Amino acid sequence: MISRFKGSLLGVAAGDALGVPREGAVSLGEVRDISSRYTDDTAMTIGLAESLVECRGLDEEHLAMRFMCNYEREPWRGYGGGPPRIFHLMRNGAAWEEELDKRLYPGGSFGNGSAMRVAPVGLFYYCAPVEELREAVRLSSCITHSHPLAVEGAALEAYAVALAVNGEEKFLEKLEKFVGEDIFRSKIDKMKELLKSRPGKQEVVRELGHGIEAFNSVPTAIFSFLYCSSFEEALIYAVSLGGDADTIGAMCGAVAGAWWGEESIPSRWKDNLENRGYIEDLAGRLYQLVSRK
Ligand SMILES: [Mg+2]
Numbered sequence: 001m002i003s004r005f006k007g008s009l010l011g012v013a014a015g016d017a018l019g020v021p022r023e024g025a026v027s028l029g030e031v032r033d034i035s036s037r038y039t040d041d042t043a044m045t046i047g048l049a050e051s052l053v054e055c056r057g058l059d060e061e062h063l064a065m066r067f068m069c070n071y072e073r074e075p076w077r078g079y080g081g082g083p084p085r086i087f088h089l090m091r092n093g094a095a096w097e098e099e100l101d102k103r104l105y106p107g108g109s110f111g112n113g114s115a116m117r118v119a120p121v122g123l124f125y126y127c128a129p130v131e132e133l134r135e136a137v138r139l140s141s142c143i144t145h146s147h148p149l150a151v152e153g154a155a156l157e158a159y160a161v162a163l164a165v166n167g168e169e170k171f172l173e174k175l176e177k178f179v180g181e182d183i184f185r186s187k188i189d190k191m192k193e194l195l196k197s198r199p200g201k202q203e204v205v206r207e208l209g210h211g212i213e214a215f216n217s218v219p220t221a222i223f224s225f226l227y228c229s230s231f232e233e234a235l236i237y238a239v240s241l242g243g244d245a246d247t248i249g250a251m252c253g254a255v256a257g258a259w260w261g262e263e264s265i266p267s268r269w270k271d272n273l274e275n276r277g278y279i280e281d282l283a284g285r286l287y288q289l290v291s292r293k
Contacts, residue, residue, distance in 0.1 A: 008122070015251070024245075108147035195227060
């Protein structure tokens, strides 16, 4: 079990660092080696894991402050457009609980920024009732992404991580039962169709997307995991789809690492992973907390 926890968080960092050179790529090319640095996806995953460990559960206010402080310490991590502006508003006195993304985007952001960091919630709540997981995801998301489609994307990703930690054989069936929003439901239907054939990458991108919207990337990341038969293959595949490659890689890595465990991560990746020891330690502490519950 601890190997699955470590695999998931290291998987985020590996997928992120593998995808960096392919971020925004239109062509469908492969990379086989990771960059020396990870980006905002991993930085925010670390923040979420730190907050869960320190608070022994999800504390929205603590988490909002941790996100802000981690951003201020490392603003060069390649953050997307929204979160830095939200942290800036918070630093200037705006209340974190006001769903500040609504000031930037009408109706709130439906980007994948809350799904990319959500793996620790899936781990922490992997054997909790589904409603508890959903609520924790919602709280973690709304700090920067309050649109229902962002929340649903993050919930789907967290639940996929939880299912993977459990080694759930009826993975796709369970995911189907869980999903609440139509747009995600239709993506899961497409995913099932694609899994029956051997689709070209172009077709996968056309059907599932590879953009920064939660619904155009979370299903793509989960599909990459289901379509491939090893951690390494899944990550190389996910990243080769281009678009928001670091985030799709990170989200695929969270699930693939939880499923295949830490040992499945190629050592040429693990050995070059920035802050590997710290990330593993966080995963270990998360596991200790959960196993004592
Ligand atoms: Mg990134």
